[in-house]
Amino acid sequence: MKLPLSWIREFVPVELPPARLAHLLTMAGAEVEDLAVLGADWEQVVVGRVASLERHPSLEALWVARIELRHAVVAVATAATNLRVGDLVPLVLPGGRVGGRTIEARDFDGLTSQGMLLSADELGLAPDRQGIYVLDVAAQPGQPLQEVLGEVIFDFKITPNRPDEMNVLGIAREVAALTGQPLTVPPLEPLAGGSPAASLVAVEIPAPDLCLRYTAAVVQDISVGPSPGWVQRRLHCCGVRPISNVVDVTNYVMLEQGQPLHAFDADLLAEGRLVIRRAWEGERIVTLDGQGRELSPEMLAIADARQAQAVAGVMGGLASEVSERTRHVVIESANFEPMSIRRTARALRLSTEASKRFERGLDPGQTARAAQRATNLMVRLAGGRAAAGLVDLYPTRLPKRRIFITPERLSTLLGKRYAQDEIAQVLTRLEFEVQPQANGLEVVAPGHRRDVEGPADLAEEVARVTGYEAIPDTLLSGRLAEPRPNVARDWERRARSILVGCGLQEVITYSLVEPSTPARLDSRAPWPVPSTVAAPGLASPLDGLVRVANPLSAEQSALRTTLLASLLDILRANLRHSERVAIFELARVYLPPLAPLPREMRHLGIALAGARAPRAWNREQGELDFFDLKGVVEGLLRALGLGAARFRRAAHVSYHPGRVAEVVLPVAGRPEVVLGTLGQVHPRVAERFDLQGRAVFAAELDFEALASRAGEVGHAAAPPRFPGVEVDLAVQVQEAVTHEEVHAVLIAAGGELLDRAELFDVYRGEALPSGTKSLAYSLTFRSPERTLTDEEAVEVQAHIERELAHRLGATIRGRS
Amino acid sequence: MVDVQVRLEALRNRAVAELRAVQDEADLERWRIAYLGRRGALAEVTRGLASAPASERPRLGQAANQAKQTLEQAFAECEQRLKVAALERALQAERVDVTLPGRPPALGRLHPVTHVMEQVVRLFERMGFQVAEGPEVETDYYNFEALNIPRDHPARDIWDTIYVRPPEILLRTHTSPVQARVMEQQQPPVRVVVPGRCYRYEALDASHEWMFYQVEGLAVDEGITMADLKGTLTAFARQMFWPEVRTRFRCDYFPFVEPGVEMSISCHACKGQGGPCAVCRGSGWLEILGAGMVHPRVLEKVGYDSERYTGFAFGMGLERIAMIKYGIEDIRLFYSNDLRFLQQFP
């Protein structure tokens, strides 16, 4: 909201430097977002008086004006036709600048024009490009124009709780309270002499729940035309387009007093009646912006005897618009129920200066004053006669809210003790009614402060006016709640640090994805998918995702159920410039159905591609493979105390069928828990992410399941005290036999004396019959109670070998 | 007999002199054979003792023994000297160019937003706050109603909302809904911080993201004041940013607090001087977070006695904190996840 300082100064004689005043207001809550100076870009722009005017001797369309300055008279050529001798006009002298361009003396067929006369548009005063701007204020010839018409313009960001500040008077009131300067509101001229307003317009309010007060004034025999310069300049400073004197008056008074007004052409109101009623179902109106709109009974209409003539508090109707032909005007100054105005404005998608003010809650007490001010001003600008008095219906009076406050209450809230006198003084300056009581103050907020409801609001008034810097800084003391466990979060931290330690970079990706993501990740599904439309908020059976109702884009319109797609996108983007990409994300997925909220589950996603290690001058480069990924997952599981988890061959539509495993956790006495999946991304899926030809590895784990079963070591073991016997054993088995099966036999057959059995080599080759492989294990035999003899070890080993042969058909290729 | 003495003397001198010139083990071995060997010079002299008179023999024998000891000691010293020299040579030969780059381990890092989030959370944990969490897909009730933002309230314009199933289900626009969720679960004292993702219906540009992280804070008990709010958040700012940082509180409006304030910190670029500073655009201050005393109506909605309990709440955007801390000028860098950007953080 832009307001010129000069207008504010009409009500409060503040002399602070503008930046200082802006700071004061900002700290107190009326934030000045920008402070602009109108005329800051005027250089060598002065006021001149037109001393004479004559046609250019040879150029037909031009006039030569002799412009009187302080000590000189200069000749200036102009094509404008609106000048008269004696006019005060803005002139930019040669070498001067305006609107970012430099003006030089210029020759017009023998006549040297000593500068250029300027229009309102060129000066940035008003949108008017027609003719030269003629000053309507007193000024000395030669005086810099900046001194006369320059303005300091404050651009305010007013918070929604302070509609009373959305105008000049409201800001002036605030300035007065903050600076201690007096607020002066010029007296209004009485409305007397004409016909009684009530005889000219009849108002009735069948919907008093939506209209607290309706005040109308009438002005007769006006002549509609442009507003004078000072009105246009002020409106322009505030970003409001001047239209006509009648409309400009309504806008001017709204900017000045905060009361939205509307002017009807009185002759166009059927039967001279205004009926403040709910709109009929399907009732139509063409609003001032030329749009046809359909109303509903939730909306309040200002109607005449026949039809809606305005959408109350939002916008007037075209049918009764003021035009050049208008002779009599009805000025509406009303107060409407805020929420109804907001609902209407939203339903019509029509947010206006009026609706923005009404929906925030205005003072019903101000309508008469605003109507009177507008009437005075209209008579001054558009001539005519004001009807006597106002039509003023005030069916709903807001109750006066009495708030009791004590200095103690304030100090329990603010942590600083304010004297009762000081509190009373601050509130009085803000126009609150303050009644000292035995042990406190009884306070009634002024009508324009509908936001003030209780002691906390009064505390804010005192704190913001006296300044928050006056409140001390203290640290919290007192009771603490018992620590609440947050197991998932603790394990989340641990998991992050392990993965970072494994050389993975954490990423954070968007929660919303394309609805086609499940199909894109399904190697069997057709791609691209035929487009489908799902109802908002419903999981479509096709994609199984929760959609958002008002997405910012189609690419981000569904809540993800997997992290995989997001990670593959990031992988691809980074592989353009990095030879090794190893990333992870720990984030939520959102699982349908909405009941009423989706199930939010923490997932851990990992994706790897490219070189195994950063390139180095002294290292062989290898490519990441399945076992790099598995190693990371195993390491993580072990660190989370989940070393018992198993990996087994699995089927998953996103992965290479031969290189995908499921991670499962055996649970004693209950079904095992599936922790997630890992594998090489299916080449067809990879291709859909522009990763064709690349070996990409990914894992996605259910972190809720991980965290709920993760745990610390229960009982820590000391290192073994007795030496072990180490033996290597190469076991030849059929290709189909897995390491896990061999290992299980080793462990079972080794019994208590087998301390460790670690695979160290897998061999396939010419030395072996085809269809077989050799798995080499390093076995450690050890007794916790004594030093084992070689004979004992040999005995156990022999048993292991028999069992391997018996259970798996294994041949022992070698031992050592 | 003098003859033997003299010969021994000469022999010793010659041997010691020669030993000084010995440079490697082969020379040393030759020397050993020449002087100390079975057929060496010393043995030869010793053999000559046999022809000496018996009375002289003990003395001469002793002299010969001394000479032998001297030579053996000299030998041992020389051997040691050669070993040291040999090791020295070997080490010299193994010299590397220490300016060559090391073999880099694969280093991962936390995302800067996680990093900042952990810092913020840790700081508040030290002041007795516990971490709470809540759903990202929220109901209108917790996101707005419980926070004193009724439907059709103009304050709703502050939060452009992404809806899942309008008007009830939405993506939370702030972490504040967890305030009511926590208070419904426990009685005062309450001291929690709530980190998490939030969403707004906002077009993406250099300073706006539609997805972002907030940390919410809430402290409720008897006797908690605005002074505690100021002190706690100022202590936070000093530790989070730099020790000399100054804070400034100004009146602001959020429907769920009253009084409501906005906290700024002094600009690090211009030391709070403002002027032509591009970082703070001349104001000398950087807005960091919104805060205030919990609105009595918010307390009443969860069944707390608003006459008895007071509290403060605050909320900050982590991207903004990270941007100020690390001088990041474009918010889009966070979630485009370019590793070249991400890998520069601690």
Ligand SMILES: [Zn+2]
């Ligand atoms: Zn600065």
